[in-house]
Amino acid sequence: MQIVAMGGGGFSMEPDNPLLDDFILSLSRGSRPRVCFVPTASGDSENYCLRFYDSFSRKNCLPGHLPLFARRPDDLRAFVLNQDILYVGGGNTVNLLAIWRAHGLDTILREALRQGVLLCGVSAGSICWFEAGVTDSFGPELATIKNGLGFLPGSNCPHYDGQASRRPAFQRFITGGLPPGYAAEDGCALYFQDGKLKRIVSSRPTARAYRVEIQNNELIETPLTAEYLG
Numbered sequence: 001m002q003i004v005a006m007g008g009g010g011f012s013m014e015p016d017n018p019l020l021d022d023f024i025l026s027l028s029r030g031s032r033p034r035v036c037f038v039p040t041a042s043g044d045s046e047n048y049c050l051r052f053y054d055s056f057s058r059k060n061c062l063p064g065h066l067p068l069f070a071r072r073p074d075d076l077r078a079f080v081l082n083q084d085i086l087y088v089g090g091g092n093t094v095n096l097l098a099i100w101r102a103h104g105l106d107t108i109l110r111e112a113l114r115q116g117v118l119l120c121g122v123s124a125g126s127i128c129w130f131e132a133g134v135t136d137s138f139g140p141e142l143a144t145i146k147n148g149l150g151f152l153p154g155s156n157c158p159h160y161d162g163q164a165s166r167r168p169a170f171q172r173f174i175t176g177g178l179p180p181g182y183a184a185e186d187g188c189a190l191y192f193q194d195g196k197l198k199r200i201v202s203s204r205p206t207a208r209a210y211r212v213e214i215q216n217n218e219l220i221e222t223p224l225t226a227e228y229l230g
Contacts, residue, residue, distance in 0.1 A: 001113050002027055003129050003151060003192045004120035007158040007184025009203050011055035012048065012089065012122065018055070019203035019229040020189050024085065024120050025061060027191075033084035037065040040099050041091025041124040044069040048089055061085075068099055080108050085118045088125030093145055094137035096124055106149055113151060123158045126190075130156040132179050134170050142169040144178055152192055155181030160210065162186040170212060171219055180213030188226050202226035 004027070009020045025033060037052040039045055044067045056063035066072070066079065066086075073079035080086065086109070088096075100106045113119055119129060127133035132146045132155040142165055148156075157170040160183040170183055182190055182197070187204035190197060200209050209224040 001116075001194050002118045003113070004118070004189050005126035005129060005152070005156060005158075005182075005184065005192070006120070006122040006189040007126065007160055007207075007209070008122060008162050008186030009189070010122050011051060013186065014203060015051070015055065017187075017203050018059075020187070020201070021055065021059070023189065023201055023229055024087070024118070025059060027118055028061075028084045029116055029118075030084045032060055032062060034062045034064065034082065035085045035087055036080075036083040037063065038086055038088045038121075038125070039065060039091075040068050040088070041093060041096040042089055043091070043095075045089075045091075052087070052089070068103055068105070072103065076103060076105065077108050077111070080105070080112050081115060081117065083112070083117055085120065086112065088119070088121030088128060090121075090123030090125055092137045093124040093127045093133070093135045096128060097145075097147060097149070109149065110151065119151070126158045126184070127156050130154060130181065132181070133157060134166060134173060142166065144173050146178075152195060154179045157181070157183040157212075158186075160185045161207075171221065174212050174214065175219050180211070182224075183210045183212055185209065200224055200226040202228050203230070204228070205230065
């Protein structure tokens with residue numbers, strides 16, 4: 001069972017830097033994998049989808065996307081399970097989770113994970129796999145979300161260096177009772193196998209991740225060195 005959670009990066013943030021997206025493709029079980037973009041968090045943004053196709057149509061894969069606003073595949077379960085990679089875009093995490101649950105996609109995704117479909121995503125597409133996280137879904141002031149899919153234990157904070165308020169907010173929330181978790185800077189990705197962190201990679205030489213937790217009533221932020229893919 002494989003999940004890649006990106007703090008930031010990929011085709012939407014680094015269109016001229018394919019390192020993270022190529023890393024994701026390298027993990028696939030297929031020689032020419034079916035890569036399905038899931039743009040729910042952006043309201044199925046047409047521009048976002050076009051950028052995905054522009055990037056992935058030039059790679060050795062079969063790109064597609066899953067719409068949930070205008071219409072969806074008749075057999076959603078069969079469509080999802082037929083993919084090799086599900087790539088979730090950024091946007092509003094709260095809306096993403098609500099829409100997925102309304103369509104029963106949350107249950108299907110758990111089945112897909114167990115059957116070997118690689119799940120990945122950036123920003124909202126990173127937070128969603130965890131139990132909890134830090135979100136700007138409700139407005140400019142950051143808040144917690146505690147009803148993630150729970151495929152990965154603990155909490156998650158993307159854009160740890162990309163937005164000045166993220167780091168202090170994540171630390172404050174964990175001090176206040178949010179489950180311990182992982183933060184990732186832009187350009188950094190966390191690779192999990194069977195629910196355990198196996199590898200940290202980056203598309204930028206200095207990008208890294210952190211483990212943030214409470215130990216002996218004290219907040220501890222442990223830097224985690226990433227393997228630069230360049």
